[in-house]
Amino acid sequence: MSITALDIGTHSIKVIVAKDGKSQSIIKSVEIPNKLGIVAPKNDQEILQFSELISNIFHDYKLDQSDVRLSLPEYLVTSKVIEIPFLNDAELASAIGWQAEQAIPIPKNDLVLQYQVLQKPDKKTPDATMKVLLVGSRKSIVEKINNVFLNIGIEATLLETQIFSVIRSLDFQTNDPETIVLQMGNVSNDIAVIANGLLEFVFNSKTGSSLIDSAIAQSFNLDNNQAREYKENYGLDSAQMEGKLIQVVSPVVDNLIIDLQKAVRFFTQNHPEQKIKRVVLSGGPAAMKGLVEKMTQALGLEVLQVAPFAKAKGQIPDKNQLSFSVCMGLVARKL
């Protein structure tokens, strides 16, 4: 049996079919433009349009339907790491709803809550605390996404927030340096901090790559597709258009850098004895020319791109590899 992992993005839909999670043996990799440009249908009509789009993809690429895994963008869910007094499993189960109400801004009757204990001391002492990851999603949204797939006879085996897939794909160890994982996308970016192999916090930054398209289109009087081509071909190349292109692209990247600096500051405030050492870039926009250099200089940290297929074999995609981390993380999840 094989795994079919889908990452539905506003720009494109990425699919990996793999033999099983452990061997990372890729049977198929596909990237299809998302004609609808949305990732979560809002009404019945959009559910139907979406079902048709997904159904065509399964049909055209003959995708296996037995173990279909999906990711949700971080801006549709809320993830928070909370630190609470030590509780045993039963105590935690009964207290978690109340904890979530404090931490997650989704009304109780629309909340689907998942939680995971990240860190727990061995023994209960008076001031022992534990770290718990809360993930809240909206029932109303999850139901619509599930309906898209149920319409075509597929019941997803896994629906998780994309940043968790990306983090899993990176396989952090407890002795790895403190790291920012930046999952970049067309409409938004997720910024997650990992320390001692564990997720510290994650937040969403509305500085997606399409803002660069709009800036280029407006400045040079181009349509959005032409603008996107300029961005993808030249990025932050200072030689292009006598330096005028980089002048337009830079301010958008600067806003993202400001959000990364906020993450660094927030982490340092909470862990004065620790220091973030590196930034790992993932997602299609991470391939932009000059981006690694610009971030390295602005942040004074090591900046590198993900390598989602470093250990994989088989039908590895020949382009846009950086945008497949989410799928590879979905594949790696043990069910």
Ligand SMILES: Nc1ncnc2c1ncn2[C@@H]1O[C@H](COP(=O)(O)OP(=O)(O)OP(=O)(O)O)[C@@H](O)[C@H]1O
């Ligand atoms: N070489 C490149 N330079 C700059 N941008 C690029 C490059 N290659 C791809 N992109 C941009 O990356 C984006 C597509 O990446 P990706 O497929 O990860 O987005 P998405 O998952 O569809 O978006 P989202 O997750 O925000 O819905 C597009 O904006 C595209 O223009």
Ligand SMILES: [Mg+2]
């Ligand atoms: Mg994406």
